[in-house]
Amino acid sequence: MWSAYRQLDKAQLVGCWAHVRRKFFEATPKKTDKTSLGAKGLAYCDRLFSLENDWADLSTEERLHKRQTELAPLMDEFFNWCRNQAVLPGSKLGTAMEYSLKYETTFRTVLSDGDLVLSNNMAERAMKTLVMGRKNWLFSQSFEGAKSTAIILSLLETAKRHGLDAEKYMTYLLEHLPNEETLAKKRSSGGLFTMG
Known part of the structure; x- marks a missing residue:
């Protein structure tokens, strides 16, 4: 995330889940099964985007409610999963998890407003x-x-x-x-x- 945004008093930062997904995609070998850690991280991201896609036609209020009741627990599960993995720091997988956890607060911002988007x-x-x-x-x-x-x-x-x-x-x-x-x-x- 560009550090200049953090200097703005009234700016509320919203993390882009497409960047999280891209990091896990890059950390997943081409020929791997679904049980690899990279594939699991990718699957979490895909589930988040799938839910959001299902809610595309909902009102802002309905989408916010869905996010708080369905997306928030999934995010909790994802971030807890990231915290509990033993991965090599500096590896592609380690970088994906470190990035996710470092900006966890900004990735959760979408849970506070139904008009925000998961991806920029x-x-x-x-x-x-x-x-x-x-x-x-x-x-x-x-x-x-x-x-x-x-x-x-x-x-x-x-x-x-x-x-x-x-x-x-x-x-x-x-x-x-x-x-x-x-x-x-x-x-x-x-x-x-x-x-x-």
Whole structure:
């Protein structure tokens, strides 16, 4: 987990179970039976995701109730299982268990809110546009230019995420936002972003 997030006063960290699963996947040899420790860790993660998938259409309140009654005991079982294993520190399996236990509190955060998600894969995929186009963003020759690029990309990804036509959405914003009273005040004080 990126340490910068821990410096934010009001941020509530939510651990990504896809990262836990990936570590156990990498620790499980290709030709192994289901009784290996890596396969067992992987199976715990798969059960968590399977339950969440079953609850996808539930209301926030119903999902929270299911999480507290079914997911919480499964997580307890998983973390207790991790604590009770004798594995070689520094091995792939040892790293998977150490990672799981080190961030246990953040992995349990989903139990407190039905709107949170087990995996941040969707957010990571949205960021891929920025990462893949990194060399294209070199025109941002200043901090303000980079900040403007980030804002525009965030708006575009938000439009895509909500099934909007990104071009129409940006056109609407560019036509209507300049007339917003709150932004007119920022413009007069020099606070509006510019490209460059």
